[in-house]
Amino acid sequence: MAGDLPLAQDDIERLNAGLTDALDDDYGSLGRQLGRRGIDIDGVKAKVAGFSVAVPSWGAGRGGTRFAKFPIAGEPTNIHEKLEDCAVIQQLGRATPRVSPHFPWDKVGDYRGLREEAAALGLGFDAVNSNTFQDQPGQAVSYATGSLSSTRAEVREQAVAHNIECIEIGRQLGVTDLTVWIGDGTNFPGQQDLGRSLDRYLDAAAQVYAALPGDWRMLIEHKMFEPAFYSTVISDWGSSILVAQELGDKAKCLVDLGHHAPNVNIEQIVARLHRFGKLGGFHFNDSKYGDDDLDSGSINPHQLFLVFNELIEAEMNPRGEFRPAYMIDQSHNVTDPIESMLSSAEAIVAAYAKALLVDREALLAAQEANDTMMAFQALRAAYRTDVTPILAAARVGAGGAIDTIAAYRASGWRDRKAQERKAAGAAAGIV
Ligand code: RM4
Ligand code: MN
Ligand code: MN
Numbered sequence: 001m002a003g004d005l006p007l008a009q010d011d012i013e014r015l016n017a018g019l020t021d022a023l024d025d026d027y028g029s030l031g032r033q034l035g036r037r038g039i040d041i042d043g044v045k046a047k048v049a050g051f052s053v054a055v056p057s058w059g060a061g062r063g064g065t066r067f068a069k070f071p072i073a074g075e076p077t078n079i080h081e082k083l084e085d086c087a088v089i090q091q092l093g094r095a096t097p098r099v100s101p102h103f104p105w106d107k108v109g110d111y112r113g114l115r116e117e118a119a120a121l122g123l124g125f126d127a128v129n130s131n132t133f134q135d136q137p138g139q140a141v142s143y144a145t146g147s148l149s150s151t152r153a154e155v156r157e158q159a160v161a162h163n164i165e166c167i168e169i170g171r172q173l174g175v176t177d178l179t180v181w182i183g184d185g186t187n188f189p190g191q192q193d194l195g196r197s198l199d200r201y202l203d204a205a206a207q208v209y210a211a212l213p214g215d216w217r218m219l220i221e222h223k224m225f226e227p228a229f230y231s232t233v234i235s236d237w238g239s240s241i242l243v244a245q246e247l248g249d250k251a252k253c254l255v256d257l258g259h260h261a262p263n264v265n266i267e268q269i270v271a272r273l274h275r276f277g278k279l280g281g282f283h284f285n286d287s288k289y290g291d292d293d294l295d296s297g298s299i300n301p302h303q304l305f306l307v308f309n310e311l312i313e314a315e316m317n318p319r320g321e322f323r324p325a326y327m328i329d330q331s332h333n334v335t336d337p338i339e340s341m342l343s344s345a346e347a348i349v350a351a352y353a354k355a356l357l358v359d360r361e362a363l364l365a366a367q368e369a370n371d372t373m374m375a376f377q378a379l380r381a382a383y384r385t386d387v388t389p390i391l392a393a394a395r396v397g398a399g400g401a402i403d404t405i406a407a408y409r410a411s412g413w414r415d416r417k418a419q420e421r422k423a424a425g426a427a428a429g430i431v
Contacts, residue, residue, distance in 0.1 A: 005091045005122055006084055007411050012092065012401050015410060019402040026389040037381075039357060041390065048353050048387075049394040053284065053326040054098040054126035055341050057106050060085040061424065063293065063331030069426055072336065074418030079106040080117065081421060085338055087121035092407055094400035095345045098126035100327050101173070103166050104136050111172035126177070127219060127281065127325045128170035132159040133183030133227065146184035148208075149201035149233045151192070156204045163208040171213065177325050179254055179281065180208070181221035185228025185235075194231060201233050202246060209247045218251045219280045219325060220244050223259040226291055236260070237269045244278050252280020256329055257307070258291040259283075267306040274314040274322070281325035282311070284348050293331035295340050297347025304347065305383050308355035316360070336414060342404040349394075350387050357382040 031041035060082040062075050076082040079101070086099045099118065108114050118125060132147030145152055147159035159182075167178055184201070186192050209218055222240040223232055234240055237253060244251040253273050257266060273279040286292070286299040297304050314322055328348070332340040359378050366375035392402045401407035 004120060006087050007091050007407075007413065009091075009399065011411060012399075012407055015407050016396060016402050020396075023389060023392050023396070023402055027393050030386070030389050034357070034385075037357075037359070044353060044356050044387075045390050045394050045397075047356055048349060048390055049397060051349055051352050052095055052097050053328055053345060053348050054100045055086050055089060055096045055328050055345075056129075056330075057082045057086070057099050057101045059328060059330055059332065059341060060337050062337060063333050064427075065333060070333070071424035071426055072414070073423070074414045074416070074421055075337070075424045076417075077422060077424050079108060079114065081417075082106075083114075083118050083121055083123060087123055088338055088408065088411075088413055089341050089345070090122055091399075092395075092401045092404040093342050093345050094395045094398035095349050096328070096341065097122070098124045100126040100129060100179075101169075102129040102131055103162075103169060104131060111169050115173050125170075125173040125175050126327060127179045128166045128173070128175050128177070129179045129181070130163045130166040132162055133181075143183075146192075146197070146233070147182050148180075148204040149182070149184040149197045151200070156200060160204050160207045164211045167208075167211055167213070167216065170216075176213075176216050177219055177281070178208070178212070178216065179219040179221055179325075180205070181223065181254075181256075182233065183227045185225075185232035186230045187228055188230055191230065197233050198239070198243075202243060205243065205247060205251075209251060212250050216250060217280055217325075218247065219254040220247075220251060221254040221256055221259070221281075221283070223256065223291065224261055237273060241273060241276060241278050244280075245276075253278045254281035254283065254325070255279070256283035256285070256291075257296075257303075258285050258287040258293060258329075262289065266303065267310045270307055270310040271313070274310070274319065277319045279314060279322075279324060281327065282307075283327050283329035284344065285328070285330045293329065295330060295332075295335075295347070296328060296344040297351065298344075301347060301351065302383065304351040305354050306379075308351040309358060309379065312352075312355045312358070338408060338413070339405050342408065346391060346404065349391055353387040353390055354382050354385060357385055357387070 034041045060076050062071050076085050090096050132143055135142050141155050141158055150156050212218055220240045220243055222234045222236050224235050240253040244253050284296045286294040286296055288299050328344050363375055363378035
């Protein structure tokens with residue numbers, strides 16, 4: 001149960017009061033418009049209110065590139081401060097009630113205590129992310145040769161042990177998913193045998209899989225490049241699904257929007273993975289060139305809509321259980337991370353809401369009749385609808401802000417934290 005939310009609820013309500021008449025007006029008008037299309041706006045609002053996406057603990061700090069990081073005053077530097085900032089995002093936006101942790105970045109002595117601390121802030125935890133892509137102080141062996149696929153047995157053992165430790169931490173945090181992304185791969189042709197490195201990965205991943213409790217899933221995240229630039233071991237959705245099929249039912253695939261070659265049809269990958277019951281999770285961000293980790297919907301909101309169109313198709317036609325782990329996975333290099341995550345969550349929920357508006361009967365009929373233009377128009381009609389009033393009304397219903405970023409700025413949160421928190425380091429890298 002939420003104890004102490006970080007912002008004064010009265011302040012949020014006072015700001016909302018000045019915007020309520022306009023919202024009611026816009027909601028009424030959109031309701032009439034949707035009514036003419038046979039859609040009940042309150043039903044859409046109820047679905048939107050039930051939708052949520054996790055935020056990554058590391059996203060609360062300012063990111064950087066491999067060239068530089070420019071910290072801001074008052075940014076969080078440990079998991080406790082990160083949770084506070086995530087609670088601000090949730091209090092205002094009401095779409096991000098869970099935080100996805102990363103280990104060892106978020107290591108603490110007492111995980112049950114951490115779970116209580118989060119609950120008091122109105123938060124729970126989501127998928128645990130293991131980190132075997134960089135070395136940590138005091139680590140026995142280096143990941144310089146890779147981790148789960150390293151040629152060195154003692155490195156593979158260390159990576160397996162770390163993943164098993166993440167499962168144990170996750171149990172204490174009340175989580176049931178382990179996300180495994182590895183940085184393993186090569187920078188030169190010939191550097192490693194492409195077949196044998198996958199064999200080593202499969203063998204090590206099976207040991208992690210064997211340690212999963214009955215109700216847990218292992219989410220395999222593929223990525224085409226970076227930090228390895230010639231080949232990666234789990235490079236694409238093909239490798240991911242083959243591995244997941246070999247490991248077993250509890251292994252699923254996780255799609256990160258930025259982890260593909262430019263122009264790849266990601267919505268089709270979503271549909272394919274779902275077809276075989278292997279779609280386990282999705283990392284939201286946006287990209288112009290590669291794994292840019294830009295804010296969701298900032299570059300290509302139409303792609304986000306098309307992805308959600310497939311996710312809703314999947315939800316309506318579940319193959320076995322459909323329980324995708326949704327998470328924002330971004331690096332906020334030039335904005336206040338709280339503002340970026342508020343804006344990104346809104347873009348994600350908007351894409352979801354628009355996809356809910358697709359007239360699926362009309363779409364299917366047009367597809368069956370090979371009426372290309374009307375099939376496209378079924379999507380277009382949904383995409384061009386401004387769903388802003390539905391999102392705002394859903395937020396208000398849950399105690400959030402109508403204008404989240406204005407409310408955040410009015411709260412003076414970051415300036416206050418700048419007085420209290422120690423300064424963040426400027427080391428280059430994602431955290
Ligand atoms: C990777 C991948 C993982 C994330 C790390 C920080 O590119 O997207 O999901 O945990 O970055
Ligand atoms: Mn990711
Ligand atoms: Mn990534």
